[in-house]
Amino acid sequence: MAGDASGEGEDSRDAEPPRYRVLILSQEGQPVEIIGFTAYGDDAASAIAKSMVDGHAIELWCARRLVGRFEPEGD
Template sequence: MDVHPPKPPHLHDQSRYRAFLLDADGNVVRTEYLAAETDDAALALAEPMANGHAVEVWDGLRFIEHFDALPVSGYN
């Protein structure tokens, strides 16, 4: 009997990496699953998401990294 909630189908064989995008008050505004097999790969996928939002990277309940929000990049 499986007592864990199922992961999205494309993540069954990978870690449970997620990026939480945070607003200025630290509230989660969006969660993104990261298709990564290592911490470094997850960080490489999450860092660009800090465009206007702070980002925290987690592997299940294990905190990995916090990226401060960067100014939103726009076109000049």
């Protein structure tokens, strides 16, 4: 999911960025917290979600689309 190849990329920043949701999951896999944020694409959103992994698995969603699931290291 590479960025726009139209040069500087400034035009893509004029549009409203997509809304994402991070679900912080319990050990049983149930959401214990939901955090919404905007990011310019899946790669940026994934980096933000990965930084939230702290002993709990994280699911990253954009609308109804699961972008990724990130597990805590060592589990």
